[in-house]
Structures are given as C-alpha cells and as structure tokens.
Amino acid sequence: MSLNNRQVLLASRPQTEPSTENFRLVDTPVPALQDGEVLVRHKFLSLDPYMRGRMNDSKSYAAPQPLDAVMIGGTVGEVVDSRSPRFKAGDAVVGMGGWQQYSVVDANVPGLLRKVDTTHIPLSAYLGAVGMPGVTAWYGLTQIIEPKAGETVLVSAASGAVGSAVGQLAKLRGARAVGLAGGAEKCRYVTETLGFDACIDYRQHPDLKSLSAALKQACPDGVDGHFENVGGLVLDAMMLRANAFARVALCGMIAGYNGEPIPLQHPQLMLTNRMKVQGFIVSEHMDKWPEALAELGGLVATGRLKYHETVAQGIDAAPEAFIGLLKGRNFGKQLVAL
Amino acid sequence: MSLNNRQVLLASRPQTEPSTENFRLVDTPVPALQDGEVLVRHKFLSLDPYMRGRMNDSKSYAAPQPLDAVMIGGTVGEVVDSRSPRFKAGDAVVGMGGWQQYSVVDANVPGLLRKVDTTHIPLSAYLGAVGMPGVTAWYGLTQIIEPKAGETVLVSAASGAVGSAVGQLAKLRGARAVGLAGGAEKCRYVTETLGFDACIDYRQHPDLKSLSAALKQACPDGVDGHFENVGGLVLDAMMLRANAFARVALCGMIAGYNGEPIPLQHPQLMLTNRMKVQGFIVSEHMDKWPEALAELGGLVATGRLKYHETVAQGIDAAPEAFIGLLKGRNFGKQLVAL
DSSP: OOOEEEEEEOOSSSSSEEEOGGEEEEEEEEOOOOOOEEEEEEEEEEEEHHHHHHTOSOOSSSSOOOTSSBOOOOEEEEEEESSSSTTOTTTTTEEEOOOEEEEEETTSSSEEEEEEEESSOOOGGTTTTHHHHHHHHHHHIIIIOOOOOTTEEESSSSTTTHHHHHHHHHTTTOEEEEEEEEEEEEEOOOOITTSSSSEEGGGGGOSSSHHHHHHHHTTTTOEEEEEESSOOOHHHHHHTEEEEEEEEEEEOOOOGTSSOOOBBBBBHHHHHHTOOEEOOOGOOOGGHHHHHHHHOOOOOOOOOSSOOEEEESOOOOOOOOHHHHTTOOOEEEEEEEE | OOOEEEEEEEEEOSSOOOOGEEEEEEEOOOOOOOTTTTEEEEEEEOOOTTTHHHHSSOSSOOOOOTTTTTTOOOOOEEEEEEEEOOOOOOOOOEEOSSSEEEEEEESSSSSSSHHHESSOOOOOGTTTSSSHHHHHHHHHHIIIIITEEETTEEESSTTSSSHHHHHHHHHHOOEEEEEEESHHHHHIIIISSSOOHHHHHHGOOSSHHHHHHHHHHHHOOOOOEEEEOTTHHHHHHHHEEEEEEEEEOOOOOOGGSHHHOOOOOOOOHHHHHOOOEEOOGGGOGGGGGHHHHHHHHHHHHHTOOOEEEEESSSSGGGHHHHHHTTTTOOEEEEEEEO
C-alpha cells in the first residue's frame, strides 16, 4: 500500500490579495521509486514572500507557478527510501520539495537535494538563517551594501528571516544597524534580542513626513546602506536620509506584489546623493553560496546569529500561514511543520 | 590703465525656470598680479546643465553658487601675464575661470589651471569632448554601464556634449548605441554623423506608452545599459524595456531642476530586472581623469570622436545662451566665445 501525500496546488491566480480560495488541497499516492530516485519525508516547509510573485502570470525574474501544480517551496526533511548510492534512509536533506508532505527527487541532478549536518545546527535553520533567507541577507549586505565600520545600515522588515540576519551581520562588521518593523513587540525583539542599535515601528509613521522624521532621529548620521525588503514609503523615506554614496540592496518590494502602483517619489535623490540602487535575486549567485553558508552556519552553531521562527502545524495550514506572512502576521521565519 | 573685465553675477535665485533677470552684468577692473599669480584671457566659456543646480539654495552634491558672485564655469584661454614660473604668456590653459572675460589664478594651487596642447586638438574641445563632458561620458559608460560587445546602450540627450560621446564610445566597444534627441535634425545628426544605430525623437512621443513603444522598436533586444541625462519619462520608458542586469548611469535629471516632482513610476522594475541604478558626479573621480582624457584626446586628435558646438558670441550673450541650453535649443556643446 503506497503512502498518501497531501499536496497544496495553485488553483487560481489572485487578482489582488491572495486568499485560501487560490489554493487546493489534494491527496495523491506516493509513486514507487525508480532507479536513482530518493523519497524524502518533509519535516518543514518554508514560506517566503517571493512565492507571491510566482502566483502571478506576469513577466518577472522567474517563470510563474503553473496552475494545478504543487506550489513551489523550500523544504527540509529526512530520506525515508533511496534507490541512489548518494543518499540513504535517515539522511537529513534540504531541497525544493514544494508544498507537500513527500517528494521524490532525482538524486542524479546536481543541487536538487543537499545533505546537511544537524549536530550543531537545527534542521529548520537550513530554511532560514543557514538557508536561502540567510544567504539573501549575506549577499545584499556584503556584495551590494559593503558596509564599513561606523556606517549606518538600515533594514526594513527587520524582525523577518532576512532582515534579522542583515542587521546582525552588519553589526558583526562594525556598522550601526537600524531596523524597521511592525509593532512594539517586534521592535523590542529587534533591539533587545537581535542587538540592533534602534528599531522604528513603521505603523506609528503612516506618512512620508512622519517616517522621515523618525529615521532622522534613529539615524542621526544619515543612512549609508539600506536593505530593502518592502519598498514604497520606506524607500522614499530612506532616500530623504541617504548620505552621499549610499547603497541600496533591493531584495523585496512586497507592497507592489498585488499590482498597485508604488512610484518612487524623489528619484533625483539617487543622483544628488550619488546612490547605488541595485536589485538582486540570490538564486542567481550560486557561486557565492558556499562562502555565505560557511559564515552563517558558523554563526548559528556558535549562537552569534539569532533568529525566530513562527511554525504553522500541518500542510493544511500552509495557505492561511502564507497569507499571514504577506500581511506581516508572522514573527521571524515562517515555517510549516509537516 | 587696468584692463576691464566684464562679468556675469548671479543676481537672484530662480523660483522655477531661470530668466535673464537672475543674472547681472558688471564691469570690474582686472587687479594687479601678485607673486605666483597668472592672468588668463578667456577665449571660451562652457555652459553646462549642472549650473542650473548651483543656482538653487538647496541641498545638493555641491555648494550653491553664492549670490552676487561670478557664475561658476569652465573656461579655456591664453595666459597674458604671469608672475609664476609654472606658466608663461601665450600658454593655452583650461580652468574654472567663471562667466567673465579674465581670471586671475593662483598658479601654486594644484589643478586650478592646466596647460593644454592645441597642436592636434582645438582649444574649445577641452571644454567638451576632451573636457568635463567627455570625461563624464567616459566615466558613466566605462565605470557604471560597462558595456559588452553586442549589448544595447541607450543615451538620452544624445546630440549633446555628453550624450554624443557616450554613444560613440559605446560603439567603439562593440555595443549597439541608441539615442534620444529632440527633433528630426538632431536625430539625423546622431545617426548620420555620430554613427549611432538609431535615434528616437522624443518630441514625437509625449507619453509613456508611445515612448515605450518607440524604444521597443529601436531596441528590439531590450536595453542593457542606459546613460541618463534627462530623467522623468525617459527613465520610466527605459525601465519598461530594461533587460535583466541592466545598468543605468544617472548623470542628469534636468527635468527636475526646477523643483517639480518627477516620481519614478515603476521602481519595482529595478528589482524584477535586477537593475543597477547609480548616480555619479565626475568631479568626485579625479583619479580616473587621466585615463579618460588620454582616450578622449587620442580619439579627437584622430577624428574618431566627433562633436558639434553651438557658440554664442560675447559674455553679454551668456545668460540667454544658458537658458537656451536648458530648453534644448543648443546643438552639441554650448560655448560662449569671449
């Protein structure tokens, strides 16, 4: 009797904000393994903002998620059966297994599945601080912002999986880290637990004038580097406080995923402040991953890189948890325990 | 009897568009030279868009031009008297002499005055293709855009002193050069004389949809590099045609100098296209000038870098010529013959 694999498919494309109606749960039998294949039982599924972009049928950096197919997503789990000499039952592995309980992976395709060490690093961290979000933070900070000691680095969504790592990595390089987060609790976590120098509750500053004033107070020496996870108002306000030669790493513009226009109010500041504004997608820079993962793994193993997880329970909870992520209801890395 | 020096002072700051009312002509006697000083008779004054920014009393990359002082500006001329061993009467020199007929220069301050060779290069070219505009083109193209052979480089204000050099330098590096210019005559000059592959008359395309369609036709393989002298609509349209990893050198945003807001309509394209957008001021990169001037001088001396000049006659004509420059009435480099 074959195992049952519960999956979440993309049922329809959202017109504005996604709802649970856009997803469909199905039960599928796990197929028998072919030679060279590995069966992985997923323990955690990662939910990430980029998935919202894939739900659209529009030109983007990645192909859209096909309708009626399993939603794309990073997973960690355990090999439960193997017909490949590369993996054996019991191996802890990280891959792109998607929103489902099991995946069958061709072990001969390089990079699809990677064995990980769980002696010093918790399995779930490979979806966060020692995974794609951590490398995203590392890449934008070290390759685009390149902070110098004493400079001020600003980070939006600072309590999130990416933002929390950006600020801590900036601090380790001698920079001053200032976060933006939604709500007093998240802000307290950002300064007290993560060790940022300051954190602004953006919900208290709904307009440009107010947010810009808050930034001036939190960044008395101006902003030298900015890691942008949000876009819109935050980016406008940051540009008003940018120092000469400020660098902006554009990682996310979550405010625009639903298609509403978010014009940049003062683009001429990019010229007058001689700014560099650069977008990036971390999956296009695989050559840098080993260096990034080595630093991130070492920091997590020694407790110097902290992170927080919000864990939804069971595959059925994934759509609701994803919608919550887009609304900022999560706290740190959003996972689904399977 | 001392020489009379006619000067143009900044009389008042423009609220919107500058007018001749913002300037004042005065006659001042040339002072006697002190030890170490040099008297230069200006032959040409350079008029450049950056001067508009200096007329404002606002935060910018440079200090504002003081009221009631001689307008700042690049000049070429001839040494007519010298009390410095570094220069002798008859030397051809380039400097920042300002909007006036003569200047007295302290020859002991490095970089204020530079002797130039007029055997193979016309004196006026040191204010254009072999001067600040040429180095501006060279810097943005080679240090920010870094075009590869076969790529498409777009240039706004393509018939101007900077833009014309950008496209020709891009062609010399094997790239495809596409210009934007105002009017059929300028466009014909850009393609037929300067050798650009195509030129769009932006006056025929007053809205984003129309300009974007024209860009699609002129750049069938998309845009890999863009040298921005204008800002506003052109930048918006370019971003809709940007290829992945497109680079934008922000050199001028003339549309915004009068203070009107020019929001960038689709900043999220910087992320989805993984663009790099970088502002620069060429005077902050003096270490690159020798390399740039060596290439530019060689190209002008051998006729491989072409340029056009619009020459106003006499210092009294400078304010009107400057206003014309801001409105695009000039054709190529705007000079004043003194």
